[in-house]
Amino acid sequence: MNSPILSTFSDVVSISSNILDLRQLALHWLAESDARAKAAGVIAMRQAWLAGDLQLDMQADLLASMAIPGRPDKPDLVAPLEVKRRSMATPEGRASLIHALAHIEFNAINLALDAVWRFPNMPEAYYVDWLQVAQEEAYHFGLLADHLLTLNYQYGDFSAHNSLWELAEKTQADVLARMALVPRTMEARGLDATPALRAKLAQVKDQAAAEILDIILRDEIGHVAIGNRWFAYLCEQRQLEPIACFAALATEFRAPQLRAPFNVPARLAAGFTQEELHAMKIE
Template sequence: MNSPTLAPNSNSTLTTTLPLELREQALFWLAEPDARLKAQGVTAMRAAYLDRQLALNTEADLSCAYQIPGRPARPELVAPLDVKRRAMNTPEGRASLIHALAHIEFNAINLALDAVWRFPNMPEAYYQDWLQVAQEEAYHFGLLADHLVTMGYQYGDFSAHNSLWELAEKTQGDVLARMALVPRTMEARGLDATPALQAKLAQAKDQAAAEILDIILRDEIGHVAIGNRWFGFLCEQRQLDPITCFAELALQFRAPVLRAPFNVEARLAAGFTPAELSAMKIA
């Protein structure tokens, strides 16, 4: 079922009509290649859902006719080790860091949208949670992309890597694996990395960027908590021990090895238990 309403920007390369069902529309925006338009569309989608303009079919096993995720022609995607490192004491170096963070947030929009459309038969609250995450990631992307403009650059001006989405592809067959390894591993790593990045930006006297990271850290604690919540729900539903299950999935899917430093306070705030952190050799 489609709405005759135009997409927010007629430059979209996709159809100009929007599905009136939430998960179908999440797939629509996942496939949108324009980063700014994707962020705007996700924000409008959540507002429409909260205003009860979109239905939610939790049972539909949706097929995908699009190439996903939609992404712009730039940035050029390279292997993680091939991403150029630039000195933070130069304007270009600081811009490359902001660009890397913006790319993470762009990927995070896609990850949240994928969690909404891909997995059927979850409670309604699951879809509401990941819709919220998608909208907040879109907000973060906008903040970083706008700040990049003030520095004389655009999103796409530096190379980037795709490891975050690659783990999403590996876990597309099971919502349990997705909840275990994307929010609780990759996104939780952001909780660990943010304080050091904030210190570097503050030292470089980029207070605006440091304040953006304050917002992102606050929201990302909530996003990791959502991953923890649904991982716990699925473990209970399948009668699995969360600690054992996580270790087995990390091994099976070759999740990145966790390395210090760790933001234990933020991880606890995001719902990791002391026993889980001990098993991960974090605390």
């Protein structure tokens, strides 16, 4: 299943004014407000990195000169409880769900890009990991946005909320807090929620959407695993006990409470230990 949003490195160079450092380019695409251009740029950026066309300055303290994250005028952002719920029995309701998923993936692009540019002095593998996440989230966004078009809607046609980015803002001062609470809390919730959403889409015979969710779940296990890997690395560097550290950060930053049902096999596949899940009251 292919998305038509691919670009080339020459496009990236043209659009980004010859930015050849990975972290600077990540900041550029984070500030991009056009959702399709952002997704295309991120995919091309990873292609450029893999081709050896980008450098990486891991020490630079970068500053954002533009508002971040860049986002289009639509969708309208409202409080989570104000997002209108629609019946899956209607075409509009199904489109609304696909739109909500596309918005999550759009936010996930921004979260991964922010992880790349914001935090200096991490190992090169850290930036390579989050670049991969950004590219895969861009691919997911493209799949969902394209599918939405087949339902006669487009990204921006429904309202959405901004809670994912709000937690990113709260943790912007410390990479440890970011790794603890965004991939291991917010994104891990996607592992729990996806099977039920897939079942709903399959029930209304939207097989194409169900197959997109299969791709997303597969990749998101890897994304949460990346968060777990770097959380463990940072705990070791700072001589912190991971379970106690996570609990303290969740309390300090008022992370959302976890609610059943839980996808325990997916969480284990993503690198959570049985001890961690027990401490989180996930059984």
